[in-house]
Amino acid sequence: MSSYKFKLYSLSSWRNISAVIATGGKQSQAPAIALSYYVPPAMTRLRLFINIQLICLLSAVLLSESVGAKVTLKQMQIAQQPTITQPNATRAAAKKVFDEGTALYKQDTPASLRQAIEKWQEALVLWQKAGDKKGQAVTLLSIGRVYDALEEKQKALEYYNSALPLYRAVGDRSGE
Template identity: 60%
Template sequence: MMGSAKSQWVFWCFLTKFTRYSLTLLLSAVMLADAVGATPRNGGLQIAQQPETTQQDATRAAAERVSQEGTQLYQQGTAESLRQAIGKWQEALKLWQQVDDKRWEALTLLSIGRVYSSLGEKQEALKYYNQALPIFRAVGDRGGEAITLNNIGGVYSSLGEKQEALKYYNQALPILRAVGDRGGEAISNSHFKISLHKNPCYARV
């Protein structure tokens, strides 16, 4: 039900990398806010923006908490806990959208899609992957883009649409190579070869 061990490994490696990126961005934002607050001529502006900033911080903290709850439910691996994880991540998605954090929005969409795929609801998984893909591209996250492309390819492969699957694997491979994700590259290559083996006529795609 949960897919291959290798696919899960890539997914969680990606999640770990994303968490580090987001924390770095958050720390940078805090440092910038401190610098602005230390400038006398911006004192009035800082006071005026403080309620909004406080609300943004509260919303972000809530998003992080709900996202973590979703992750814990996902890790339990039961059909019921997976459904509950989807609910938590859908709640988190709205919160990330409120604070306009595009990277976490895309990651959450990717997570929801992954659970739907694990549950066998492939069309629903595609819906979320296709929402995540343009956001990853817009923010320039090549790793997220590659994983999403690879996952879309996996969905099409499971649906028997091998030519469509190859199209997405072909997009994912060079990006995985460019970002140095050898594990993801190996998995994508494996999917690619399996599709070719089952459908030799697609070798020219």
């Protein structure tokens, strides 16, 4: 039985494959059809090898990007955080001023109660700018309570009556 050795000269297409068949030291040019039994396994192995290399290369690239993305993901989250918009900044300022008024209210002296009213009136303007009806209602109710504690019942009633429709508008029955 004679042994056959194949050398591939061209892999451009199945039709253009040419090989040298060496039999007993004699070499001849053979058409691609003569290699049809032997070439497909070689081509399959070559394609498999190329596919494995591509998969490894893509995996390495994608893996390195996903590892790097952990660092940039944190940066993206920071970048995507909403900047403090005007209403949010106004709400934050209103809450701060309201809390200052609450601290003055807790001192429970006539002077600190008057200062609490002033702070809460500042907060009320900020709540109105922000369009926060709940904040307005709570602030009006708080001012009313201070006037009630100062024995100024008529002013207290005015603030209570101003707070009531706002509580109803936000659906909060606790302020009624």
